[in-house]
Amino acid sequence: MGSFRGHALPGTLFLLVGVWHLWSCLVRYVSNPKSYRVRVWHPVPGFNGKLKHLELYVIAVGAFIDMCIELLYSPHLTIFVNGVLNPRHMNDFEHSGMLLMFFIFGAVTLLSVKTSFLPLPEGALCLIAAAAFSSEYLLFYFHSTSHKGLEGYYHLLLVLLVGVCIASILAGTILPDSFPADLCSGAAIALQGLWFYQTAFVLYGPMMPEGCRLKGNDIVCRSTESETRGELLANFQLFGQVLGVLSLAVAFYWFAARRFGHSELQSLLMSEEEGLD
Known part of the structure; x- marks a missing residue:
């Protein structure tokens, strides 16, 4: 079982990185589509290069702080009990390993x-990210915490989003000039962040479906119909988030093309359309 903050903190990190990836890969594509290359990280322009590596610092520092919370704060420094890992906090140790x-x-x-x-070449860095x-993915799929019922369904959808992240990054490794793979990677990371937030608000916040409630460390529903209704609501929520991220990508592309669009962009798109015809 998790908590609101335990989902909101990683959700914030994934969302920030994912939206930045979306914007950066779109700007790079419209600026010079013919020389586009997949990047596993994107430098922050301006400020005399002082913030160039900000994304990497956010990932490293954010993951380190969250890891310390899971490894040290959550078990209250009681890491070992009778010579073995504290069995009451195995999920925290698993989270710290992922972080x-x-x-x-x-x-x-x-x-x-x-x-x-x-x-290291960019392809090797992509493999490390994958x-x-x-x-x-393995953590949430083989979690020591037994996710059942409505809670399990939300985590199943999270596992699917993590799988899309892995597939898109590997696709970018194999096809280093693939703009769609890079764009899909940013969208999937942003969606994962949004889904962490959605899980926090539904399971540990004010958006719990009618007929279900938090009882101790478990989500219980009063009937099978209530649980099914909650799962259908989760499907609708995920669809809404996918639509929202796609709309954001379109808005980013429109703005980036108007402000940073290269003169070759329109001719490239026209040649691609003629090739399809």
């Missing part, structure tokens, strides 16, 4: 781009 992978990704990427100690999302 460690994202911290490693942020730290390794910073070392790669800022120093000469660990120069490994971090894979650890998240």
Whole structure:
């Protein structure tokens, strides 16, 4: 069982990074579509380069802080009991392991781009990012906390979104000039952040479906019909978020094309349309 803050904090990090990825890859594409390359991270322009690596610092520092909360604060520093890991907080230790992978990704990427100690190609960095999302996928799929009923359904949809993140990043690794793969990656990360928030508001906040309630550490519904209605509501919520992220991407593209669009963009799109005809 989780908590509102336990879902809102990682949701904020995923949402910020995902929206930034969406905007950045669209700006890079409209600026120079022919030389577009997939990037696993996107530098922040301006400010004399002082904020260039802000995204990587957000990932590394955010993951480290959240990892410390899960590993140290949540179990109240009682990590070992009778020589073994505290069985009452196994889910916190699992979360900290997942966050460690994202911290490693942020730290390794910073070392790669800022120093000469660990120069890695973009494809290798993409694989490290995919490994971090894979650890998240395995965590939620084989969680020691038994997610059942309505809670399990929300986490099942979360697992599907994590799977899309993995697939899109791997696609970008295999096809390093694929704009759709890069765009899908940003959208999937943003959707994952939104779904963390949705789960927090539904299971631990004011949006609990009628007929279901939080009882102790479990979500219980008074009937099968109430649970089914809650699952159908989850489907509708996910559809609304997908539609919202797609609308945001279209709005970003329209604005970026008007402000940063390269002269070759229109001719490239016209040539692609003629090829389809």
